[in-house]
Amino acid sequence: MTAAQIRPTTPEPSALNFECETGNYHTFCPISCVAWLYQKIEDSFFLVIGTKTCGYFLQNAMGVMIFAEPRYAMAELEEGDISAQLNDYDELKRLCDQIKRDRNPSVIVWIGTCTTEIIKMDLEGIAPRLEAEIGIPIVVARANGLDYAFTQGEDTVLAAMAQRCPKQAPTKTEEKEERNAIQKLLNFGRQTEEVTQAEAEYADHPPLVLFGSLPDPVVTNLTLELKKQGVKVSGWLPAKRYTELPVIEEGYYSCGVNPFLSRTATTLMRRRKTKLIGAPFPIGPDGTRAWLEKICSVFNIEPKGLEEREAQIWQNLEDYVQLIRGKSVFFMGDNLLEISLARFLIRCGMTVPEIGIPYMDKRYQKAELDFLERTCNEMGVALPRIVEKPDNYNQIQRIYELKPDLVITGMAHANPLEARGIDTKWSVEFTFAQIHGFTNARDILELVTRPLRRNTNLKDLGWDKLVKEAVEV
Amino acid sequence: MKLAYWMYAGPAHIGTLRIASSFKNVHAIMHAPLGDDYFNVMRSMLERERNFTPVTASIVDRNVLARGSQEKVVDNITRKDREEHPDLIVLTPTCTSSILQEDLENFVERAQLDSQGDVMLADVNHYRVNELQASDRTLQQIIKYYIEKARKREELDTTKTVEPSVNIIGLTTLGFHNNHDGRELRKLMADLGIKVNAMIPEGATVDQLKTLPKAWFNLVPYREVGMMAAEYLQTEFGTPYVDITPMGVVETARCIRKIQQVINAQGVGVNYEDFIHEQTLHVSQAAWFSRSIDCQNLTGKKAVVFGDNTHAAAMTKILAREMGIHVVLAGTYCKYDADWFRAEVSEYCDEVLISEDNGEIGDAIARLEPAAIFGTQMERHVGKRLSIPCGVIAAPIHIQDFPIGYRPFLGYEGTNQIADLVYNSFTLGMEDHLLEIFGGHDTKEVITKGISADSDLNWTHEARTELNKVPGFVRGKVKRNTEKFARERGLSEISLEVMYAAKEAVGA
Numbered sequence: 001m002t003a004a005q006i007r008p009t010t011p012e013p014s015a016l017n018f019e020c021e022t023g024n025y026h027t028f029c030p031i032s033c034v035a036w037l038y039q040k041i042e043d044s045f046f047l048v049i050g051t052k053t054c055g056y057f058l059q060n061a062m063g064v065m066i067f068a069e070p071r072y073a074m075a076e077l078e079e080g081d082i083s084a085q086l087n088d089y090d091e092l093k094r095l096c097d098q099i100k101r102d103r104n105p106s107v108i109v110w111i112g113t114c115t116t117e118i119i120k121m122d123l124e125g126i127a128p129r130l131e132a133e134i135g136i137p138i139v140v141a142r143a144n145g146l147d148y149a150f151t152q153g154e155d156t157v158l159a160a161m162a163q164r165c166p167k168q169a170p171t172k173t174e175e176k177e178e179r180n181a182i183q184k185l186l187n188f189g190r191q192t193e194e195v196t197q198a199e200a201e202y203a204d205h206p207p208l209v210l211f212g213s214l215p216d217p218v219v220t221n222l223t224l225e226l227k228k229q230g231v232k233v234s235g236w237l238p239a240k241r242y243t244e245l246p247v248i249e250e251g252y253y254s255c256g257v258n259p260f261l262s263r264t265a266t267t268l269m270r271r272r273k274t275k276l277i278g279a280p281f282p283i284g285p286d287g288t289r290a291w292l293e294k295i296c297s298v299f300n301i302e303p304k305g306l307e308e309r310e311a312q313i314w315q316n317l318e319d320y321v322q323l324i325r326g327k328s329v330f331f332m333g334d335n336l337l338e339i340s341l342a343r344f345l346i347r348c349g350m351t352v353p354e355i356g357i358p359y360m361d362k363r364y365q366k367a368e369l370d371f372l373e374r375t376c377n378e379m380g381v382a383l384p385r386i387v388e389k390p391d392n393y394n395q396i397q398r399i400y401e402l403k404p405d406l407v408i409t410g411m412a413h414a415n416p417l418e419a420r421g422i423d424t425k426w427s428v429e430f431t432f433a434q435i436h437g438f439t440n441a442r443d444i445l446e447l448v449t450r451p452l453r454r455n456t457n458l459k460d461l462g463w464d465k466l467v468k469e470a471v472e473v
Numbered sequence: 474m475k476l477a478y479w480m481y482a483g484p485a486h487i488g489t490l491r492i493a494s495s496f497k498n499v500h501a502i503m504h505a506p507l508g509d510d511y512f513n514v515m516r517s518m519l520e521r522e523r524n525f526t527p528v529t530a531s532i533v534d535r536n537v538l539a540r541g542s543q544e545k546v547v548d549n550i551t552r553k554d555r556e557e558h559p560d561l562i563v564l565t566p567t568c569t570s571s572i573l574q575e576d577l578e579n580f581v582e583r584a585q586l587d588s589q590g591d592v593m594l595a596d597v598n599h600y601r602v603n604e605l606q607a608s609d610r611t612l613q614q615i616i617k618y619y620i621e622k623a624r625k626r627e628e629l630d631t632t633k634t635v636e637p638s639v640n641i642i643g644l645t646t647l648g649f650h651n652n653h654d655g656r657e658l659r660k661l662m663a664d665l666g667i668k669v670n671a672m673i674p675e676g677a678t679v680d681q682l683k684t685l686p687k688a689w690f691n692l693v694p695y696r697e698v699g700m701m702a703a704e705y706l707q708t709e710f711g712t713p714y715v716d717i718t719p720m721g722v723v724e725t726a727r728c729i730r731k732i733q734q735v736i737n738a739q740g741v742g743v744n745y746e747d748f749i750h751e752q753t754l755h756v757s758q759a760a761w762f763s764r765s766i767d768c769q770n771l772t773g774k775k776a777v778v779f780g781d782n783t784h785a786a787a788m789t790k791i792l793a794r795e796m797g798i799h800v801v802l803a804g805t806y807c808k809y810d811a812d813w814f815r816a817e818v819s820e821y822c823d824e825v826l827i828s829e830d831n832g833e834i835g836d837a838i839a840r841l842e843p844a845a846i847f848g849t850q851m852e853r854h855v856g857k858r859l860s861i862p863c864g865v866i867a868a869p870i871h872i873q874d875f876p877i878g879y880r881p882f883l884g885y886e887g888t889n890q891i892a893d894l895v896y897n898s899f900t901l902g903m904e905d906h907l908l909e910i911f912g913g914h915d916t917k918e919v920i921t922k923g924i925s926a927d928s929d930l931n932w933t934h935e936a937r938t939e940l941n942k943v944p945g946f947v948r949g950k951v952k953r954n955t956e957k958f959a960r961e962r963g964l965s966e967i968s969l970e971v972m973y974a975a976k977e978a979v980g981a
Contacts, residue, residue: 029507051484051568053569056480056511057508057509070478075475076477079600082572091474094474095476114506115568115572118569145505145506145508146507146533147534147535312977316977393529412514412517415517415523416517416523416525439976439977440976467524
């Protein structure tokens with residue numbers, strides 16, 4: 001990448017500027033995490049304990065997935081539950097018995113909602129008693145809209161799961177095989193001597209556990225990237241099955257793959273006594289390289305061939321980068337991936353006037369924030385303003401003023417902005433698309449450039465603004 | 474507690490928001506936690522709305538839980554009043570906020586003092602009513618508010634218009650084909666020489682509400698929304714209402730005859746018989762369709778109908794009475810209004826099912842094995858699973874049920890649309906069935922294989938496993954691109970590394 005020719009339009013602030021607005025913004029409810037977690041953890045069942053409002057949201061947000069016999073359901077609270085005429089324990093037991101009978105899962109995850117918070121239903125108290133009675137582990141996660149936004153739902157679930165990871169490696173070999181799915185995947189049924197030989201490919205370092213739910217192909221991909229550096233991934237939270245949760249012993253190292261996992265990180269440090277590797281996130285080729293380098297540096301491994309690998313990826317991205325170089329992008333903020341995506345897009349040559357974000361954990365994201373700052377300096381662009389708990393109404397006024405080339409936003413604002421001649425990309429797609437690692441960098445740009453490519457196709461038709469009233473600026 | 478996977482009608486606040494956002498220049502403020510403003514997404518997506526949905530949330534978070542909303546709700550109302558100058562702001566409680574038991578009425582009173590526009594609190598109980606009941610209630614509440622306001626200011630004009638006129642009540646945003654039905658009803662009224670005094674709530678302003686008493690009568694096309702408003706206007710001003718849904722040839726005629734009766738009772742003499750005759754025989758193709766050979770083939774075929782009261786009842790009658798189809802089961806999810814449904818359909822079907830449980834309907838369909846289903850999106854998916862065709866006739870609906878083309882269900886053009894829907898559902902099923910009997914269109918064995926069907930390349934076990942994880946609809950493309958990549962580089966084996974390299978290079 002050549003250093004961009006774009007001049008900063010505003011005087012360059014010396015450090016990142018953090019602001020906090022009213023919190024009147026649109027995002028998904030954190031219970032939406034069941035949509036991808038039930039698919040990730042194949043033997044789980046998610047029970048959302050809430051009202052019709054929660055159910056309606058899930059039903060509409062998950063679209064066609066609803067019809068595919070999902071392993072999730074609502075425990076819909078009725079008036080008798082709210083006024084405590086019914087006994088919470090008995091009610092939950094009845095429902096969980098039914099789930100056990102119909103689906104026989106290896107774990108039931110209870111998702112606490114706003115309503116269970118307000119009526120102070122003691123889910124954490126009921127769960128262990130019920131667990132003993134029905135013989136299925138019950139994990140409680142309070143993924144509610146009072147405290148969290150969208151992807152933070154996964155954080156609450158993984159933080160609760162972290163407590164369930166086995167404390168000691170099992171001694172029996174059969175058990176070990178069953179548990180170590182990633183290892184098995186890497187060894188692909190090779191004989192033991194071959195495996196022992198394969199072990200030699202790794203540097204001698206303390207066990208590393210990665211956390212964050214990613215689609216299986218991305219897990220394989222990142223695991224192999226680390227393997228190339230001689231780093232062995234001992235386990236991944238979450239694994240494909242609840243019964244395969246990784247062993248976490250005191251002194252293990254842990255590293256996150258997503259920016260919204262601060263509670264999980266805290267739990268792994270404080271409760272499970274792991275050492276957290278604070279790295280930028282493997283999003284974009286720059287992020288992936290920085291992530292790998294940081295892990296290597298912690299284990300005193302000299303990274304091999306990463307510079308060339310990154311350059312190669314950038315070269316393959318050039319056709320897409322050309323489309324966005326010099327353009328500006330405005331993040332309204334709703335899924336906490338914003339800092340990493342902005343950093344990557346700045347490296348692609350874009351300018352970012354504003355990064356909206358629901359919640360900013362400056363400690364957990366420290367390496368990523370530093371990386372963002374460094375990227376801005378290297379590319380010679382102004383540092384973005386980072387707006388925590390944004391106010392969508394104010395943001396739209398700023399969008400009218402700044403006229404960014406692209407707005408990354410939720411579906412509530414996308415069509416109205418398009419109708420006013422402003423290109424938008426629906427932010428939720430970034431949570432479901434594969435965006436991690438070197439290999440998937442192209443997918444991020446595929447998403448980012450799609451509105452620009454589409455509108456280039458339509459450019460000459462003169463259909464830019466399709467609302468009758470003049471936009472008040 | 475109830476174990477639920479799916480629901481037919483949404484929570485109460487959705488109904489209130491549908492009414493509020495149907496009016497022009499009315500803003501709704503939800504007292505709700507983060508993420509409950511999903512209504513905006515639905516409106517923006519399903520209706521492809523060009524404007525920002527006039528709904529914002531006054532967020533209930535941890536602080537509100539600890540200290541109460543205090544100034545927050547009031548501030549949010551007055552702020553919105555300044556920013557967008559709506560005529561009316563409707564404060565909308567949600568199920569979460571309703572258990573907080575804050576004195577929202579008091580917030581509304583305080584906000585009213587500092588607001589230019591009007592402010593009101595939607596009066597619905599979230600644990601007792603659903604979306605449909607709430608919309609009915611909110612519409613009545615808003616009408617009553619503006620009637621009383623006008624009366625207080627002595628601006629209420631109750632003299633009837635000179636020519637016969639009508640209020641069409643109950644067309645809303647996110648309603649099933651409501652915008653097309655609105656256009657069709659306007660046309661029908663014009664054909665009948667009846668002036669449309671007001672059409673509410675979709676597209677109306679709250680200012681128009683004080684003119685409602687000027688109409689000669691009210692027309693309520695849907696059972697679910699508008700009945701309470703029509704009854705209120707009848708009690709207050711003696712305005713009669715017509716609540717026959719003009720869906721299907723016979724019901725449309727019945728609706729027009731009832732209108733004729735209502736108008737003539739007010740001193741003019743209209744006769745719509747010739748109009749009905751002309752439309753039935755020549756404008757609508759539905760009557761002719763029932764007579765045609767196509768429809769003869771449908772005689773005695775079994776169908777299951779399920780939906781909201783309006784559409785399921787009308788559809789049952791159309792199938793049974795106008796097309797000779799055997800309706801083995803008709804059902805509704807409007808449990809709260811089950812008696813009405815039973816009375817409407819009992820003579821036209823074998824069995825009536827009143828249920829909100831999608832499993833129960835699915836089981837009934839599996840048991841009855843009809844040749845076609847007419848239901849909601851849920852029944853469409855049941856049909857898919859059982860290989861039974863399904864026409865969608867009621868909400869809950871997806872984006873494909875908000876067509877851009879003109880697709881009314883009501884009036885004479887509506888009868889044409891319904892005939893197509895029914896006929897297409899059945900013939901598709903028949904075609905499928907025949908194909909099965911005769912072993913498909915093309916019984917010759919395929920000799921030439923596709924480009925990638927046979928390949929000289931060797932996929933390693935890992936790569937093959939990885940390929941199988943790629944979703945089916947793109948797997949072929951990924952395979953072809955990867956092999957092309959390997960061939961170009963003279964690689965004979967495809968390993969995981971080659972797969973990733975191909976993806977990095979060509980986006981395979």
